[in-house]
Amino acid sequence: MRITRLAIAGLAAGLISTSARAQYHTYDVWNENFTVQALLGAVQFDNLKFKVSDSTTPEEIDLSLIPQLGGAWGTLPKGDRLQYGLECSFLLGFMADKVNYIYLGGGGARASISTSMWMFDLAGGVYANLFLDKSKKVRLYGGAGPLMVYADYQNDTAYDDGTTPADNTNETAFGVGVYARTGIEFRIYEQGMLGMGARGSWSSVDFSDVGGSSDLVGLAVFVSFTAGF
Numbered sequence: 027m028r029i030t031r032l033a034i035a036g037l038a039a040g041l042i043s044t045s046a047r048a049q050y051h052t053y054d055v056w057n058e059n060f061t062v063q064a065l066l067g068a069v070q071f072d073n074l075k076f077k078v079s080d081s082t083t084p085e086e087i088d089l090s091l092i093p094q095l096g097g098a099w100g101t102l103p104k105g106d107r108l109q110y111g112l113e114c115s116f117l118l119g120f121m122a123d124k125v126n127y128i129y130l131g132g133g134g135a136r137a138s139i140s141t142s143m144w145m146f147d148l149a150g151g152v153y154a155n156l157f158l159d160k161s162k163k164v165r166l167y168g169g170a171g172p173l174m175v176y177a178d179y180q181n182d183t184a185y186d187d188g189t190t191p192a193d194n195t196n197e198t199a200f201g202v203g204v205y206a207r208t209g210i211e212f213r214i215y216e217q218g219m220l221g222m223g224a225r226g227s228w229s230s231v232d233f234s235d236v237g238g239s240s241d242l243v244g245l246a247v248f249v250s251f252t253a254g255f
Contacts, residue, residue: 063098067248069119069227074242076141076179076233087181089143092119094246098169100153107157113169114150117246119143142180147227149173149205163213167223170206175229175242177201201242203229209250219252 074090096117103109122142151171158164181195209223225246 060102061100061252061254063100063115063250063252065094065096065098065115065117065223065248065250067095067246068093069117069225069244069246071242071244074143076181087123087125087139087141089121089123089141092121092143092145094119094248103155107160107162109155109157111153112150113153113171114148115169116146116148119145136186138184138186140182140184143177145175145177147173147175147205147229149227151205164210165219166208166210168206168208171204173203173205173227173229175199175201175203175227175231177231177233179233197233199231199233201229201231203227203242211250211252217254221250221252223248223250 069092071090071092074092075086075088077086094117096115098113098115100113101111103111120143122140124138124140126136126138149171150173151169153167153169156166158166177199179195179197179199181193181197183193183195185192205225205227207223207225209221211219211221214220225248227242227244227246229242231242
């Protein structure tokens with residue numbers, strides 16, 4: 027009988043303890059160990075174009091607008107309505123294009139160029155949150171720090187004169203730079219916030235061997251969803 031009473035008392039204490047922890051660990055005060063953010067959008071680079079040779083008029087492949095998806099991870103924030111911490115993020119983008127032009131070397135034959143670009147960047151730095159209301163349903167956030175960029179450019183040229191062989195070019199490049207981002211989010215349920223944001227990036231990635239630029243300056247706009255765990 028005594029063992030049964032002790033078991034019941036222990037079970038009741040466990041339930042009370044679990045309930046207390048559940049009430050304490052709420053997303054409203056961001057007491058969990060980290061947050062995860064999903065990002066979906068596109069980046070617009072300044073003059074990310076590649077020149078086409080052997081054409082009657084100057085031709086360029088424009089890959090300046092690249093769709094992106096990625097995510098960010100943030101450490102346990104410090105503070106109440108104004109919070110701060112560390113973050114890291116990644117973004118993956120891909121874009122393809124095609125142009126046709128007159129090939130002078132083939133006596134007026136037509137050439138078709140198909141290009142593709144995929145790009146991956148990894149970034150990390152500091153971030154800050156500011157909740158605009160006491161109930162913490164709307165927040166502004168910002169972050170900044172260094173980044174690394176890896177890009178791969180593929181160029182496939184085909185000619186219709188039947189004699190000129192196809193030409194294939196592949197160039198990979200690596201660079202470093204900095205980023206700064208900001209956004210606003212609204213709470214849609216206890217442990218999730220939905221919003222939108224923007225990120226600027228400045229890096230040096232050398233594409234001069236394939237007729238491109240050596241500097242990448244871009245502005246990305248994205249939809250974000252942040253969850254606390």
